[in-house]
Amino acid sequence: MRVHRKKLRLVVGSDAAGREYKNTLAADLRASPLVATVIDVGSDDRTRRPYPEVAFAAGQLIAAGQADRALLVCHTGLGMAIAASKVRGIRAVTAHDPLSVRASVLSNNAQVLAFGQGVIGLDLARSLAAAWLTHRFEPASSAAVKIEAIRAFEHQHSPAAATSDQPR
Numbered sequence: 001m002r003v004h005r006k007k008l009r010l011v012v013g014s015d016a017a018g019r020e021y022k023n024t025l026a027a028d029l030r031a032s033p034l035v036a037t038v039i040d041v042g043s044d045d046r047t048r049r050p051y052p053e054v055a056f057a058a059g060q061l062i063a064a065g066q067a068d069r070a071l072l073v074c075h076t077g078l079g080m081a082i083a084a085s086k087v088r089g090i091r092a093v094t095a096h097d098p099l100s101v102r103a104s105v106l107s108n109n110a111q112v113l114a115f116g117q118g119v120i121g122l123d124l125a126r127s128l129a130a131a132w133l134t135h136r137f138e139p140a141s142s143a144a145v146k147i148e149a150i151r152a153f154e155h156q157h158s159p160a161a162a163t164s165d166q167p168r
């Protein structure tokens, strides 16, 4: 049976330490039939954007409804996930194995996946990214209650800036 999946609008980004993987992964994603668009927020060969700047840009595109998910790469994948998670409404994870990548979508509804170019080989990164595209969060699942708890906590304890509390 053919499973219909809405094509994803993606963001890719890296600092200098993740640029090689990011460029390869971006090409893979652009070639995927599961992908509608890929926005590259850098770094490119001329820029050396620090990871927080890249992660904030990616998270803000998702928070603004201009993209569905982001795949970010730095040396470890840690800083990208920390920084992207600071954008209101964004759940970002670092994951380097198939179970965690799958759970990041199905269980955590994470919009951002971060890889470490210094942690895993390129072949594994490409294979994990390809699998990541096939996963979709199921809003009717039992996981949704926990995602709502995270959202509610954020709204209660982290007052929104006037410009960033738009409904999503």
Ligand SMILES: O=C[C@H](O)[C@H](O)COP(=O)(O)O
Residues within 6 Å of the ligand: 015, 017, 018, 051, 074, 075, 076, 077, 078, 079, 080
């Ligand atoms: O988590 C951070 C990343 O691994 C980044 O690529 C390296 O950060 P640094 O420039 O602070 O060493």
